[in-house]
Amino acid sequence: MKSYRKVLEFNLPKRRQFVNITPEVDKALRESGIQEGLLLCNAMNITASVFINDDESGLHHDFEVWLEKLAPEKPHSQYKHNGFEDNADAHLKRTIMGREVVVAITQGQLDFGPWEQIFYGEFDGKRRKRVLVKIIGE
Amino acid sequence: MKSYRKVLEFNLPKRRQFVNITPEVDKALRESGIQEGLLLCNAMNITASVFINDDESGLHHDFEVWLEKLAPEKPHSQYKHNGFEDNADAHLKRTIMGREVVVAITQGQLDFGPWEQIFYGEFDGKRRKRVLVKIIGE
Amino acid sequence: MKSYRKVLEFNLPKRRQFVNITPEVDKALRESGIQEGLLLCNAMNITASVFINDDESGLHHDFEVWLEKLAPEKPHSQYKHNGFEDNADAHLKRTIMGREVVVAITQGQLDFGPWEQIFYGEFDGKRRKRVLVKIIGE
Numbered sequence A, B, C: 001m002k003s004y005r006k007v008l009e010f011n012l013p014k015r016r017q018f019v020n021i022t023p024e025v026d027k028a029l030r031e032s033g034i035q036e037g038l039l040l041c042n043a044m045n046i047t048a049s050v051f052i053n054d055d056e057s058g059l060h061h062d063f064e065v066w067l068e069k070l071a072p073e074k075p076h077s078q079y080k081h082n083g084f085e086d087n088a089d090a091h092l093k094r095t096i097m098g099r100e101v102v103v104a105i106t107q108g109q110l111d112f113g114p115w116e117q118i119f120y121g122e123f124d125g126k127r128r129k130r131v132l133v134k135i136i137g138e
Helices: A022-032 A057-070 A088-097 B022-032 B057-070 B088-097 C022-032 C057-070 C088-097
Strands: A002-010 A017-020 A037-043 A048-053 A100-106 A117-122 A129-137 B002-010 B017-020 B037-043 B048-053 B100-106 B117-122 B129-137 C002-010 C017-020 C037-043 C048-053 C100-106 C117-122 C129-137
Touching: A002 A022, A002 A117, A022 A037, A022 A117, A022 A129, A037 A117, A037 B129, A037 C100, A048 A088, A048 A100, A048 A129, A048 B088, A057 A088, A057 B088, A088 A117, A088 B088, A088 C048, A088 C057, A088 C088, A100 B037, A100 B100, A100 B129, A100 C100, A129 C037, A129 C100, B002 B022, B002 B117, B022 B037, B022 B117, B022 B129, B037 B117, B037 C129, B048 B088, B048 B100, B048 B129, B048 C088, B057 B088, B057 C088, B088 B117, B088 C088, B100 C037, B100 C100, B100 C129, C002 C022, C002 C117, C022 C037, C022 C117, C022 C129, C037 C117, C048 C088, C048 C100, C048 C129, C057 C088, C088 C117
Parallel strands: none
Antiparallel strands: A002 A129, A017 A117, A037 A048, A037 A100, A037 A129, A048 A117, B002 B129, B017 B117, B037 B048, B037 B100, B037 B129, B048 B117, C002 C129, C017 C117, C037 C048, C037 C100, C037 C129, C048 C117
16 A cells, blocks of 8 residues: 655635645645545645535635625624634634545546536635645555 | 445436435445445535435435525525526535545445435436445455 | 554533544554554444534534524424434534544554644434544555
């Protein structure tokens, strides 16, 4: 069994932002040389998400509006977590969007349907954040 | 290490529908011959879900009502994604229900609690959709 | 390839409660002797969750309030599942929080960011429940 590990780094200018990281994950897969296996990609920070969906800007706008409806940022005082922090909503939004994805590796490729793309979802940006890629297989 | 891949196909008559796919996933596991490992089962389409819950029709009705409350289909015009599409709500509903499940394989069996069943959740049906089963182990 | 399986048992005094199970999961990892691989940790009951977030009591309060807003327990009669049961809300809450986490194992450690902790989320307590830990790797 082979394994491969890579950390992606982010420091995004906005509080909330989606970044298509499929090319970086695909690069990690090629570096690993793994042909058959499973790939885990997860946020290492608990106010961020890794998820799979469509790379379509209208949909990303809909996600932003929807997450603000389900878990609004303001007023910050509505959350007990916001004593010394102001990011309780980011913990909730990341819960909706998910911490991680697991992707099948087949014949050296991300085994995806036609529209599947991997996104980093930032909900408390303007600081250094990390994503882990771990691949096992052979 | 062994690996096994299988694609399940769907073309459901309704826009939204839940299908218990545990027998098909279990069949794939037996075909694989894998005794110890991990099984990934994921929707290959981004308006569908794979999730684990109870096979109880009352609960499935509750899911439908609840998802329509959290991410209503109509009016279609409330979503920016719905320019040429009408399925933005399906992307949101699948986000709540999840893209994938990972199941432990122990002694050649799906290592489940007593009520765990795997479902395909369709949120934009009446077209061809696919689910991937990937198993690694030995 | 090595594999290791362990079941954690719970019987919590409250209907809803969060328990930090990181020490138990870490103990299972050390028992396994696995240095590189993937660890799956999932609720074996469909009214409970395993998730990763911050061990901060204010945030846990916020989760409780938020889940009650998105999927209220009462009135029990609002859910069709609640014929002989009263726990439909627990199925919905667990859907939001997630059934499982997959964690990378690197150099014999849970490969976590600084604040990541694994929680058992109980949404229908006062009875015996189980969590599965399955580790594969070498």
